[in-house]
Amino acid sequence: MNSTQSRHLAFAGLFIVVTVTMLLDISIVATVSNETKRMFDYLDNLPDSSVIIVSFDHEASSLPEMKPLGLVMLRHLFAKDHKLIGVALLAEGTGVGYRLMQETAKEYNKEYGRDYVFLGFKPQFIAAILSMGESIKGTFPEDYLGNATSQIELLSDVNNYDDVAAVVSLADGSLTTHWIEYGNEKYGVQISAAVAAAMLTTYDPYISSGQLKAMVGGLRGAAEYENLLGIGGSGARSMLAQSSAHLYIILLIIIGNFTYFRSRKKG
Template identity: 70%
Template structure:
């Protein structure tokens, strides 16, 4: 058997920290950030029955982080009585988006075709975003399951972005930028985002400039949103584990630096 190296002990330590904190199943009290509150207020303030377009612009690998965020936002929208049109501009997000919308629609007894429709995937995201600005039925003549656009009562009055209250981009990469650059800039539809934490610094300047109306990100964002909705979920369950993991990483950085300087001093003296 291969001898364990120091990195193996670091991984093992992180695994033990996360495992123990998750088995404890303790909910950490969290404070809602202004960014999450803004996103919540945006969806909450829309008139009942508003049509929102939800775009699943992420890959399968981001699901553990994106799913709690997406579920919170979908639950909020359905709870407020909004109508949802689902699309996907990344092939991998297509099936995941359909499952998430179906799952949350079932919780609130929403009827497919009247309260939600999932239009599925369209390639060439820039062309798809621009094309929907001209005509959504021409861009998506059928829904995800191949039924004609004209069959659904929800879509009777939805021709382009003028008939949509806003776009929510659920993304793990840069696709939200294209919604901002094309849908918001050209068609003036409000764009909001639920993104993986790794993308938050990318989108912060768009929040400051007002190009992105609101944003919620990462597992922490999901936990905050769940708190606002007064529901339990993966976000809140994972907060103790995440906080402990961060403290562990900080401890490892400090320990690594102490070891480095001690070794360097020893080398200089010798």
């Protein structure tokens, strides 16, 4: 088998495994990891009606993974009656963030301006994080919809991070690092994160040092969180496909090594 054929075969296998398991349309209640439980407990133990910044620090490319995570975070926070301030530190997070907040707010009968607000995108993330530490309304004179932030009820008593209980960074890259290194280090605001699975190991040292309070990651993390919230969702619906794809990749690694050792023995 030549390299093109073996590549196409690996592709076809993954396509079939995911398609077939998705067509089975089975939702699975994922067993909850300690990591997800810690994130759930951390947010759950914040005093009710706390002001929380939800930062949409991701691009459109990772939306299939970030949307389920964003939804579980917002659902948990709205269910606890927290006051949410949405911001985006990447341009593509703007449209995504507003839509997600709007959709979830409807489920919980939350009112824009009183229970949540979306301030939109601010370029230059380090500058934006530092600037909000001095004045949130100064950093965002207008919200995403063009309303003056000085007139928004939710923000009437919110000046800077001193009035914010926590920041939840929804990130597919290293933006949470900047929240930690500038927001937490300079202003002392508590940071937690919901990140793409690929970024989990990147943030492990910050969890260990306590600079990052808690984190949850990937579609699997979203499914576990759905389990803790007692709701269904795309996380649970995708778990069979996710696990089957993992096992398929493990099988590919085993086959690759088997053929390698066999050819070495012959050679």
